[in-house]
Amino acid sequence: MTNTLQPTFDQLAVIIEEKLRIPRDQIQPETPLKDIDMDSLAIIEVMLAAEKQFGANIPMEDVNSDGKAEDLYQLVLAAVGAGGK
Amino acid sequence: MRTAEVNAAGTRSAVICGLGAWLPPRIVTNEELTTRLDTSDEWIRTRTGIKTRHFVSPGMPTSHLATEAGARAMESAGVTEVDAVVLATTTPDRPCPATAPVVAHRLGLTGRPAFDISAVCTGFLYALSAAAGLVVSGAAEQILVIGAETFSTIIDPQDRTSGVLFGDGAGAVVLRAGDRGEPGAVGRVELGSDGSLADIITVRAGGSEQRTAQEPHSPADCYFSMRGQEVFAHAVKHMSDAAQTVLTDAGWQPQEVDRVVGHQANLRILHAISERTDIPAERLVVHLDQVGNTAAASIPLALAHAQSTGELFPGARTLLAAFGGGATWGATALTWPAVKAL
Numbered sequence: 500m501t502n503t504l505q506p507t508f509d510q511l512a513v514i515i516e517e518k519l520r521i522p523r524d525q526i527q528p529e530t531p532l533k534d535i536d537m538d539s540l541a542i543i544e545v546m547l548a549a550e551k552q553f554g555a556n557i558p559m560e561d562v563n564s565d566g567k568a569e570d571l572y573q574l575v576l577a578a579v580g581a582g583g584k
Numbered sequence: 585m586r587t588a589e590v591n592a593a594g595t596r597s598a599v600i601c602g603l604g605a606w607l608p609p610r611i612v613t614n615e616e617l618t619t620r621l622d623t624s625d626e627w628i629r630t631r632t633g634i635k636t637r638h639f640v641s642p643g644m645p646t647s648h649l650a651t652e653a654g655a656r657a658m659e660s661a662g663v664t665e666v667d668a669v670v671l672a673t674t675t676p677d678r679p680c681p682a683t684a685p686v687v688a689h690r691l692g693l694t695g696r697p698a699f700d701i702s703a704v705c706t707g708f709l710y711a712l713s714a715a716a717g718l719v720v721s722g723a724a725e726q727i728l729v730i731g732a733e734t735f736s737t738i739i740d741p742q743d744r745t746s747g748v749l750f751g752d753g754a755g756a757v758v759l760r761a762g763d764r765g766e767p768g769a770v771g772r773v774e775l776g777s778d779g780s781l782a783d784i785i786t787v788r789a790g791g792s793e794q795r796t797a798q799e800p801h802s803p804a805d806c807y808f809s810m811r812g813q814e815v816f817a818h819a820v821k822h823m824s825d826a827a828q829t830v831l832t833d834a835g836w837q838p839q840e841v842d843r844v845v846g847h848q849a850n851l852r853i854l855h856a857i858s859e860r861t862d863i864p865a866e867r868l869v870v871h872l873d874q875v876g877n878t879a880a881a882s883i884p885l886a887l888a889h890a891q892s893t894g895e896l897f898p899g900a901r902t903l904l905a906a907f908g909g910g911a912t913w914g915a916t917a918l919t920w921p922a923v924k925a926l
Binding site: 539542544547559560562 | 850
C-alpha cells in the first residue's frame with residue numbers, strides 16, 4: 500500500500516459530512532465526536548461507510564465514542580494498512 | 585447450514601402457504617413513554633425510527649399471542665390440522681416447559697410434536713429452517729411456524745435506552761410440502777452464531793449460570809440488556825454477509841431484489857444493510873415504526889404488514905435477514921407466493 504492510496508482525513512470527513520449532514524468545516528482532527536453530535540450508532544454508520552469506501556475491515560470494538568475525529572481516522576488507516584478485507 | 589441439501593437429490597421443498605399476525609390491542613406511543621422515562625418522541629424517532637409499539641395487558645402471556653397468530657396463519661392456509669408446531673420466542677410463558685405444546689393444545693393440535701426455538705431476534709429464521717428441514721425430510725407434510733414475543737415483560741421499565749425499542753406481537757406462517765420451483769419455496773437458510781458475543785444481548789439472571797454463581801445477582805440482571813453500539817456493528821455486518829451469501833446462491837443481483845424483509849430492530853440498521861449490499865433502500869420493508877422491535881416475531885409481522893399493503897406481491901424476489909442475541913444471524917431468499925395475510 501503506497502501513501503498515495505492511503506485514505507486522507509479529508510475523505511473521512513466527507514463521509515461524516517454526507518452521512519450526518521455536519522458542515523465540513525466543523526470536522527477537524529481534534530474535534531471531539533460528541534461535539535458534533537455523533538452518537539454511538541452514528542460513529543458505526545460512518546465507519547461502516549468507510550469500510551466500504553476503502554475496502555478495509557475496521558475492528559468496531561476499538562471504536563471509542565468519547566474520542567476525537569482523529570481517532571476514527573487512525574482506525575481507518577490501521578485497517579487499510581492491515582491489508583483490507 | 586444448507587436446508588436444501590437435506591434432500592439434494594429430490595425437489596421436495598417446504599412452501600409458505602399461510603400467513604397470520606396478531607398484535608395486542610394496547611398501543612404505547614413515544615409520548616406515553618416520556619411520562620416515565622427521560623426521553624422524547626423526537627429522540628426515539630430520529631435515533632430508531634420507532635413511533636409506536638404494542639404492549640400486552642395483564643394475563644396475556646406469549647402463548648396467547650402465539651395462539652392468535654397461529655390460528656390466523658392456519659386459517660390463511662385453509663387448514664385445520666398441521667403435523668407440528670415450532671415456536672420461536674425469547675419470552676416463553678415459563679422457563680420450563682416449552683410454550684409450543686401449550687399453543688398446539690389451544691389450537692386443537694394436542695398430540696402433535698411442538699417445541700420452542702431460542703435464537704432471540706433470529707428465532708423465526710432458525711424456526712423456519714428447522715421446520716423446512718422436517719418437511720423436506722418427509723417427517724411432516726405441514727408445519728406451523730410461529731414467532732411470538734412479550735418483550736415488555738423483560739425490559740427494565742427504568743431503562744431509557746432499551747425500554748423504548750421493544751414491542752409485543754406474534755406472526756406465523758404455515759409450511760406445506762411442495763416443489764422447490766414453486767413460489768414460496770423455502771430454499772437455503774444461511775444461519776450462523778458466535779457465542780463470544782453472548783453478553784451484548786442478554787438477560788443474565790434466571791438460568792443455571794446465575795443459580796450456580798458465587799455472587800448474588802442484581803435486580804437489573806433480571807431484565808434485558810443490550811450493548812447497542814456493538815449490536816449495531818455486528819448486526820449490519822452479519823446480516824449483510826448472510827444476505828449476500830443467499831443472493832449469490834439464488835443467482836440474484838442486489839438490484840433484482842424486490843423486497844427486503846429484515847429484522848425490524850432499527851431503521852438505521854436496515855439502511856446500513858441496504859448501503860452495504862447495494863440493494864436500493866426503497867426495497868426495504870419498514871414496519872418497526874408501528875411496532876418497534878418484536879424480536880422473533882418481527883419478520884412474520886413485517887411479512888404480514890407488507891402483504892397487506894401490497895409491498896409484497898406474488899413473484900416478488902424477497903430477502904429475509906436477521907441478527908439477534910447469541911449472537912445469531914441468518915438470511916434466506918425466496919420468491920413470494922400468492923398468500924393471504926390474516
